[in-house]
Amino acid sequence: MxxxxxxxxxxxxxxxxxxxxxxxxxxxxxxxxxxxxxxxxxxxxxxxxxxxxxxxxxxxxxxxxxxxxxxxxxxxxxxxxxxxxxxxxxxxxxxxxxxxxxxxxxxxxNRTLSVPGATLEGVFQLRTVEDCDRIRAATRRARRAVVMGLGFIGSEVSASLRQLGIEVAAVEGARVPLARVLGDEVGQALAAIHREKGVELVLEDSVAALEGSDRVERVRTRKGRVLPCDMVVAGIGIxxxxxxxxxxxxxxxxxxxxxxxxxxxxxxxxxxxxxxxxxxxxxxxxxxxxxxxxxxxxxxxxxxxLGGAQPYDYIHSFWSDQYEHTLEYVGFATRWDRLVFRGRLETRKFLGFYLDSGIIRAAVGLDRGGDPDDPKADGELKAAASLIRNRVSVDPAKLSDEAVELRSLVTPVTGR
Ligand SMILES: Cc1cc2nc3c(=O)[nH]c(=O)nc-3n(C[C@H](O)[C@H](O)[C@H](O)COP(=O)(O)OP(=O)(O)OC[C@H]3O[C@@H](n4cnc5c(N)ncnc54)[C@H](O)[C@@H]3O)c2cc1C
Structure with missing residues (x-):
């Protein structure tokens, strides 16, 4: 064959x-x-x-x-x-x-960047190693960067550019970074981290034009902000x-x-x-x-x-590293009616559970990993994955109680 x-x-x-x-x-x-x-x-x-x-x-x-x-x-x-x-x-x-x-x-x-000035020198998108090599080369001379979009790519690039000592302004249409995936509360926690690290967050705004003679020199936003820069990285999705x-x-x-x-x-x-x-x-x-x-x-x-009959049923998960922080997510939720936290948001070491009609659809953890070198091997998120797989209806009080082991809640609901 x-x-x-x-x-x-x-x-x-x-x-x-x-x-x-x-x-x-x-x-x-x-x-x-x-x-x-x-x-x-x-x-x-x-x-x-x-x-x-x-x-x-x-x-x-x-x-x-x-x-x-x-x-x-x-x-x-x-x-x-x-x-x-x-x-x-x-x-x-x-x-x-x-x-x-x-x-x-x-x-x-990468989705095509269609704002005026998109083809100026110094404007980048990131998908391949060549894209990254071009951005790396630009970072050697750049003092100020504008990042378009605070999804995962935009958030991580903002963090990396700051870590390289470059001034960063990030323009995002939503009220907080990653709002669509993680919701406002978690997004606020991430916004606070970016601000502390010196990123200027330009939220609820969008880029109207990239301007400059040959190279990009500034970004003009729809709300009228003018952000001087030597480079732009657009993280606007694929x-x-x-x-x-x-x-x-x-x-x-x-x-x-x-x-x-x-x-x-x-x-x-x-x-x-x-x-x-x-x-x-x-x-x-x-x-x-x-x-x-x-x-x-x-x-x-x-x-x-090869003819196998096993369905693909992996409980989705991903991670994102920003500065010294690791975010992990398991499940998939585009809507939820309740978000329950274990650990306080302000401590920046928390788990959040996205519930819909009492059932956990997804969970997010910030810096909850047991082994910092292996963000995917986290026991709590594994337990959360089992709760999600089994569509367990859980008592929110137990979810938020650090003393209750998540694994102890993994009892499948019958008759579904
Ligand atoms: C900068 C960056 C950071 C990321 N960070 C994370 C992260 O922290 N955590 C996480 O979970 N995910 C992350 N991701 C996402 C992750 O990398 C993707 O989910 C993953 O690459 C998907 O793999 P894939 O093989 O499906 O597709 P791709 O990696 O997109 O590969 C598809 C390949 O097919 C080739 N191709 C397309 N059309 C043709 C054609 N007609 N003929 C021949 N070849 C073709 C392309 O050139 C490409 O090489 C990141 C992605 C990027 C770009």
Missing amino acids: RIVIVGASLAGATAAATLRDEGFDGEIRLIGAETQLPYNRPPLSKGYLRQQERFEDQLVKPAAYYADQRIALTLGVRATAIDAKQKLVELEGGERVAYDRLLVTTGGR VPNTELLAAAGAEVDNGVLVDEHCRTSLPDVFAAGDVTNHLHPVFGRLRVEHWNNGYQQGRAAARSL
């Missing part, structure tokens, strides 16, 4: 490796538009941006791994079309690659790279639609990672942009490619 994977990053490389881990002995070909070996992006807004980490240490798998495992790599080449009837992928340059099963892990790309699949006839709606087995609507065509809008047994349909999902869904897709 020939398995072809289009998109050579976290989800694609993880899937290729999992195929071998599962004992698949057939052909694997991993095709990617970027010229580098598959690498992890999280350090691009953190240690790598601050020049504290090396690119070689961010690879998903070491360079020798692919040859050792007979995974054929085609890098720096874009797939241009999928013919799902003939089972062919067409590449830039005209090569046609036959497959028996195809996995698409094309991720996302769009999923669904065009290949859409043109081939797959169903697409904010990502390519896949079922619980990572199957698209096209026969023998699967998808995983940021590009998918996937059906989840606990959360329903969703698209997330988390490293943990790229990894876990990459693994799940590999098993499905």
